[in-house]
Amino acid sequence: MQLYNYFRSSASYRVRIALALKGLDYEYKPVHLVKREQLAESYAAVSASRLVPLLRDGDATLTQSMAIIEYLDETHPEPPLLPKEALGRARVRALAQDMACEIHPLNNLRVLRYLVHDLKVSEDDKNRWYRHWVETGLEVVERQMAEHPATGRFCHGDTPGLADCVLVPQVFNAQRFNCRLDHVPTVMRVYEACMQLDAFDKTQPAACPDAE
Amino acid sequence: MQLYNYFRSSASYRVRIALALKGLDYEYKPVHLVKREQLAESYAAVSASRLVPLLRDGDATLTQSMAIIEYLDETHPEPPLLPKEALGRARVRALAQDMACEIHPLNNLRVLRYLVHDLKVSEDDKNRWYRHWVETGLEVVERQMAEHPATGRFCHGDTPGLADCVLVPQVFNAQRFNCRLDHVPTVMRVYEACMQLDAFDKTQPAACPDAE
Numbered sequence: 001m002q003l004y005n006y007f008r009s010s011a012s013y014r015v016r017i018a019l020a021l022k023g024l025d026y027e028y029k030p031v032h033l034v035k036r037e038q039l040a041e042s043y044a045a046v047s048a049s050r051l052v053p054l055l056r057d058g059d060a061t062l063t064q065s066m067a068i069i070e071y072l073d074e075t076h077p078e079p080p081l082l083p084k085e086a087l088g089r090a091r092v093r094a095l096a097q098d099m100a101c102e103i104h105p106l107n108n109l110r111v112l113r114y115l116v117h118d119l120k121v122s123e124d125d126k127n128r129w130y131r132h133w134v135e136t137g138l139e140v141v142e143r144q145m146a147e148h149p150a151t152g153r154f155c156h157g158d159t160p161g162l163a164d165c166v167l168v169p170q171v172f173n174a175q176r177f178n179c180r181l182d183h184v185p186t187v188m189r190v191y192e193a194c195m196q197l198d199a200f201d202k203t204q205p206a207a208c209p210d211a212e
Numbered sequence: 213m214q215l216y217n218y219f220r221s222s223a224s225y226r227v228r229i230a231l232a233l234k235g236l237d238y239e240y241k242p243v244h245l246v247k248r249e250q251l252a253e254s255y256a257a258v259s260a261s262r263l264v265p266l267l268r269d270g271d272a273t274l275t276q277s278m279a280i281i282e283y284l285d286e287t288h289p290e291p292p293l294l295p296k297e298a299l300g301r302a303r304v305r306a307l308a309q310d311m312a313c314e315i316h317p318l319n320n321l322r323v324l325r326y327l328v329h330d331l332k333v334s335e336d337d338k339n340r341w342y343r344h345w346v347e348t349g350l351e352v353v354e355r356q357m358a359e360h361p362a363t364g365r366f367c368h369g370d371t372p373g374l375a376d377c378v379l380v381p382q383v384f385n386a387q388r389f390n391c392r393l394d395h396v397p398t399v400m401r402v403y404e405a406c407m408q409l410d411a412f413d414k415t416q417p418a419a420c421p422d423a424e
Contacts, residue, residue, distance in 0.1 A: 048355040049310065060299050063356075064313065067305035074298040086286040087272050093279035098261065100309075101276065105317035114344065121331055132326065143260040144275075 001026040004046065004054040006033045007208035010104060010169030011065040012053040016208075017165045018069040020199035022076045026055075030210035033109055066093075066100055069162055081161040092156045095144060095163035099170045103137035107173065127177065134179040138170070142184040151186065153193050160194060168194045172205065213238040216258065216266040218245045219420035222316060222381035223277040224265040228420075229377045230281040232411035234288045238267075242422035245321055278305075278312055281374055293373040304368045307356060307375035311382045315349035319385065339389065346391040350382070354396040363398065365405050372406060380406045384417065 003019065003026045005012030019026055031037045031052050038050050047054050047063065055062040057075075062068045073081045082089045105111070107130050115121040115129065145151045155163035171191045174181055181188055194200040205211060215231065215238045217224030231238055243249045243264050250262050259266050259275065267274040269287075274280045285293045294301045317323070319342050327333040327341065357363045367375035383403045386393055393400055406412040417423060 049352045051314075051352075062299075062302050062306065064306035064309040066313075067302045067309055070305060071298055071302040074301065086283055087274075089286065090274050090279045090283040093282060094274065094276035097276040097279055097312075101278075101313050101317055102263075105313055106323065111318065114341070115331075118344075119327075119331070119333055119337055119341070125331055129326070129331070132330075140261045140263075 002029050002056040003027070004029045004031050004043075004056075005052045006031050007205045007211045009033060009052050010173050011051075011100075011108075013169035013172070013203065013205065014065045014100075014165045015053045015055065015068050016203035017168065017199055018072050018081060018162075020203050021079060021081065021160060021165075022072055024072070024076060028209050030208075032210065066096055066162070066166070069165055073162070079159065081165070083156060083161070088150065088156060091148075091150060092161055092163045095141060095155050096166040098141050098144065099137065099166045102140065103133050103170060104173075106133040107177075130177045131179045134170070134174045134177065135183070138174065138179075138181070138184045138187055141167070142187050145186045145190070151190075154190055160197065160199070164190065164194050164200075167191060168200050214241050214268040215239070216241040216243050216255075216268075217264045218243050219417045219423045221245060221264050222385050223263075223312075223320075225381040225384070225415065225417065226277045226312075226377045227265045227267065227280050228415035229380065229412055230284050230293060230374075232415050233291060233293065233372060233377075234284055236284070236288060240421050242420075244422070278308060278374070278378070281377060285374075291371065293377070295368060295373070300362065300368060303360075303362060304373055304375045307353060307367050308378040310353050310356065311349065311378045314352065315345050315382060316385075318345040319389075342389045343391045346382070346386045346389065347395070350386065350391075350393070350396045350399055353379070354399050357398045357402070363402075366402055372409065372411070376402065376406050376412075379403060380412050 003015060031043060037043060038052060044050060049063050051063065053065055055068050062071055069081060082092055112126060115126050145155065150156050152158040154160045155167060167187065168191055213236065215227060243255060249255060250264060256262060261275050263275065265277055267280050274283055281293060294304055324338055327338050357367065362368050364370040366372045367379060379399065380403055
């Protein structure tokens with residue numbers, strides 16, 4: 001397998017964690033988003049969406065981090081990244097989507113670029129925007145996790161899964177932009193538990209081959 | 213089952229379509245987003261996330277439209293909304309996420325509100341922002357669908373599924389904001405095919421009990 005990704009892309013980090021949890025080897029193919037390599041002709045030939053991450057598995061090309069992780073879970077079932085029962089699966093997917101659909105899309109590079117270049121938003125306002133969506137969005141995640149009986153050492157029970165693959169990169173982003181995190185103690189407790197595992201620690205942005 | 217939703221919320225519309233495709237009855241519970249009823253104490257008691265849609269199934273509370281649709285597909289397998297093989301499932305999920313993670317989050321009500329109230333963006337710039345993400349985002353969907361052998365009468369093959377549940381509400385939004393759509397002929401062809409089915413037509417915003 002080959003993973004096209006960028007060290008700082010949190011959607012890429014999600015997939016690196018899942019591959020590591022599954023114990024799967026892959027070739028690391030860096031795509032430098034700040035240099036806009038994702039828009040180059042060479043990458044367009046690989047990727048119709050021109051987004052990272054992208055996973056190649058034999059002849060197949062897979063995009064969208066959560067879809068890739070579910071694919072890995074279906075094709076390499078052990079260890080499972082989703083629970084067995086439908087309600088648990090729905091909870092884990094909803095937690096992942098609370099971050100992947102409600103927080104992260106507002107804060108990715110091309111959106112920040114549009115704010116600054118097209119809407120002429122100041123650096124301060126851009127940072128406020130970033131923190132606003134992270135802080136309010138993680139508060140939603142906290143409310144769903146704090147008093148839920150299914151929350152364990154990790155987002156759902158005592159083994160890491162899809163929601164943890166999304167939570168950890170989101171907290172990394174939050175810390176990089178100095179977001180408030182003292183209002184989300186359960187999120188941070190789970191983050192700390194994850195970072196004690198190699199699958200999360202050894203795939204973090206600073207540990208990537210293309211890290212700067 | 214009870215569906216808490218808002219006629220104009222495109223994430224709500226996705227779930228209404230899925231319930232209709234499955235032939236499932238439910239009680240329609242309107243939550244008026246423009247009047248901010250989702251933030252009222254009465255709704256907070258139902259929903260930790262304070263977002264719509266929310267589905268109650270017996271004692272269970274489900275959130276996030278894509279997670280709800282996967283839950284419905286697992287608990288009521290016929291007709292299936294995802295293909296059987298892992299690669300096809302990944303393709304359908306990725307198409308759904310190309311819209312649900314890359315387009316829609318940038319254009320929902322609370323984001324447009326933040327642009328206008330907090331960033332003091334003009335009405336014109338707000339509308340340009342809206343159209344920018346729809347038009348560039350649907351172009352990505354078009355590229356993934358146009359020449360792909362798995363695209364059929366619908367997003368994937370000749371029966372409607374998860375990606376179609378997301379595509380139709382996205383096109384509704386695009387039309388409401390006068391977005392360009394002539395560059396996405398495959399998307400529009402699939403949209404037209406869907407709208408010939410009752411499950412898409414009879415659940416559309418204008419047909420909802422709370423439509424204005």
